Amino acid sequence: MILASIFHGISPLLAPAWIAGLLGWSAGLLLARGVGGIPRIQAIVMLTLGGLGLLYGVLTRGEADYLKAIAANQALLSMLASVSFLKLITVPSTDEAETLPTGKQALWRTLLGVHLFGAVINLSAVMIVGDRQSRNQALTPLQATVLSRGFAMAANWSPFFAAMGIALTNAPGAEFSVLTLTGFPVAMIALAFSAWQLTRQFHVDSYQGYPLHFQSLWIPALLTIAVLVVHHYFPGLSILTLISLLSVSMTVLVMIIRTRKKTASTIAQFIAGDLPLMKGELVLFLSAGVLAAGISTLIAATGLDLVPDSFGATEASMLLVAMVGFSILGIHPVISIVTASGIILPASPDVNLLAMTFLMTWATGVCISPMGGMNLAIQGRYDINSFNFLKWNGPFAALLLVLDILVLHLM
Numbered sequence: 001m002i003l004a005s006i007f008h009g010i011s012p013l014l015a016p017a018w019i020a021g022l023l024g025w026s027a028g029l030l031l032a033r034g035v036g037g038i039p040r041i042q043a044i045v046m047l048t049l050g051g052l053g054l055l056y057g058v059l060t061r062g063e064a065d066y067l068k069a070i071a072a073n074q075a076l077l078s079m080l081a082s083v084s085f086l087k088l089i090t091v092p093s094t095d096e097a098e099t100l101p102t103g104k105q106a107l108w109r110t111l112l113g114v115h116l117f118g119a120v121i122n123l124s125a126v127m128i129v130g131d132r133q134s135r136n137q138a139l140t141p142l143q144a145t146v147l148s149r150g151f152a153m154a155a156n157w158s159p160f161f162a163a164m165g166i167a168l169t170n171a172p173g174a175e176f177s178v179l180t181l182t183g184f185p186v187a188m189i190a191l192a193f194s195a196w197q198l199t200r201q202f203h204v205d206s207y208q209g210y211p212l213h214f215q216s217l218w219i220p221a222l223l224t225i226a227v228l229v230v231h232h233y234f235p236g237l238s239i240l241t242l243i244s245l246l247s248v249s250m251t252v253l254v255m256i257i258r259t260r261k262k263t264a265s266t267i268a269q270f271i272a273g274d275l276p277l278m279k280g281e282l283v284l285f286l287s288a289g290v291l292a293a294g295i296s297t298l299i300a301a302t303g304l305d306l307v308p309d310s311f312g313a314t315e316a317s318m319l320l321v322a323m324v325g326f327s328i329l330g331i332h333p334v335i336s337i338v339t340a341s342g343i344i345l346p347a348s349p350d351v352n353l354l355a356m357t358f359l360m361t362w363a364t365g366v367c368i369s370p371m372g373g374m375n376l377a378i379q380g381r382y383d384i385n386s387f388n389f390l391k392w393n394g395p396f397a398a399l400l401l402v403l404d405i406l407v408l409h410l411m
Helices: 002-010 017-034 037-061 066-071 074-088 104-121 123-133 141-156 162-170 176-201 214-233 239-258 260-273 275-302 313-328 333-347 351-368 373-382 388-410
Strands: none
Touching: 002 017, 002 074, 002 239, 017 066, 017 074, 017 275, 037 066, 037 275, 037 333, 037 373, 066 275, 074 104, 074 162, 074 214, 074 239, 074 260, 074 275, 104 123, 104 141, 104 176, 104 214, 123 141, 123 373, 141 176, 141 351, 141 373, 141 388, 162 176, 162 239, 162 275, 162 333, 162 351, 176 214, 176 351, 176 388, 214 239, 239 260, 260 275, 275 333, 313 333, 313 351, 313 388, 333 351, 351 373, 351 388
16 A cells, blocks of 8 residues: 555556555454454544535535545555654664663653654554653653654654644645654743653652663664755656655665665565554555545535634634644544534635644643543553542643644734
């Protein structure tokens, strides 16, 4: 699917999107049985609602947006799968025997380290740091809070996050550079405030951080710069395709330089053992494509006019607060974003404003939602009730929303 999607991004006529879409659905059907719990429920809800919308279109107009249902998120899924290869070359390096640093400085470094590594290798960064911190004692509320905030804020800007792919897919025409350059300062301000708040809320002298070595960040930094530069000179190339292409090619190149003969076997093991672990994301985003197609088909078939008269900063702020509220109730941001996109796009909004609203929704929602993937993963791995994050991160999220709304009005 990755190669088919990249070829489609380079030459849509020679490689139609539905080919990559069908390959993605084939993988999804093979792996769907292993998806359980909340992701399974969310996927069933989206498939049901989207399917009903498509069926209504067939019964009333004799047509439905089947191609969109099949291929809507193929570029996003390709990007997520491609980015996962970066784990092979970008892992926070530390000596296993190295003593865990303590105190205020350790908190700042861990918060920033989880953020920057998480921006590239996603949830793996949380698990790597959390496993080391909990080796000799249970993860403390402060340690869990640092992990959750550091990771979640990367959704504001990281090109390697699912949030960016969803935002660009559901706000077509949004400029990647605008989103990154807007979201990165938001994330930095949020992290600085978070560290300041935590050092006053907790006794941080005994806080045990993680001995991150930031020289390991040269590969993520180089890759991010490469994405920005290549996109500048080839603006017609989809940013999702570009990230997929650069992630895979850089992984292979670095591995050849480092390991040479072991490159092929290592990549083969990763494809067979690690890629199938993305089954939850695969099924979720395939289902989101069906929901998007169902909504567009339903609106076209009914002539339903839900389109707002305008979409400015005020409307974006109201949408942000509403979608974060839905996240607290357990509704995945994908569902809210896809639904909002189908309603708002016909109003010809400022797509950068809309996409930034989607990114902020994801970042804030992930931080506090008891049903979010990150908090559920921490609950399952470290025996911390996911509802505690609503209490620990609630005041922080409220202030973050104020910052987000201010930024939306300045865009």
